[in-house]
Amino acid sequence: MTEAPDATLAVILTVNGERHAIRVEARRTLADALRDNCGLTGTHLGCEHGVCGACTVLMDGEPVRACLLFAVQAQGRAIRTVEGLAEGGELSPLQRAFIDNHALQCGYCTPGFLMLGTAILDRDPDISDEALVDALSSNICRCTGYANIVKAVRAAAAEMREKVPA
Ligand code: FES
Ligand code: FES
The missing domain is CATH 1.10.150.120 ([2Fe-2S]-binding domain)
Incomplete structure (x- = not known):
């Protein structure tokens, strides 16, 4: 029996200044990649179709719905999540x-x-x-x-x- 080909893609996400080298399916959303691949569960998921804003993160400084973006679209962009707001142990x-x-x-x-x-x-x-x-x-x-x-x-x-x- 032949093995199924690996359908995942190598993606590098830069989140809160840290590099995360992950492998994801092309259809994986940025929200799922942040939570499940990067372990950053501060980004919440509500409606999962762009209505509630619970998944809002910043991409190059602009607020975006992470449930509406694919993780691959965030490669090369600076992502900021709620985990990146506090600095040096101090809340923003x-x-x-x-x-x-x-x-x-x-x-x-x-x-x-x-x-x-x-x-x-x-x-x-x-x-x-x-x-x-x-x-x-x-x-x-x-x-x-x-x-x-x-x-x-x-x-x-x-x-x-x-x-x-x-
Ligand atoms: S989870 Fe509701 S807008 Fe993304
Ligand atoms: S939904 Fe409960 S505090 Fe906003």
Whole structure:
């Protein structure tokens, strides 16, 4: 009996500055590759078809739905996940603001909101309230009612503005 040919592809993912050499089927999503091949289970899966935003990660600084991308599409790009937000054991200002403002309950949506919020603030820490609510509306939370998530992102934005040298 002949052996079935290896249907997997060699892919190198750069996640939070670390190189992960993995083998995946061409149809494997980035979300599954992050969780199952790289062991980075902080990226959550909800709807698995691009609606809820639980799987949001940053690709070259842009928020993307990891359930809608194939792992092979992320080769050569810089991926950032929730595991990459804390630096030197210190939570990021946005992570701290989520805790301080009670912006999570079950926490399932939280990694996605943290990555989306990080991208929003990296792009424009002076974002207007209206634009912030509009940008955050791409992700779904089933617990908090959103008000505290918006409050947390605003609080982190205020902290970031204070730190910028005049
Ligand atoms: S799991 Fe990707 S958008 Fe819902
Ligand atoms: S905190 Fe439970 S879904 Fe958002």
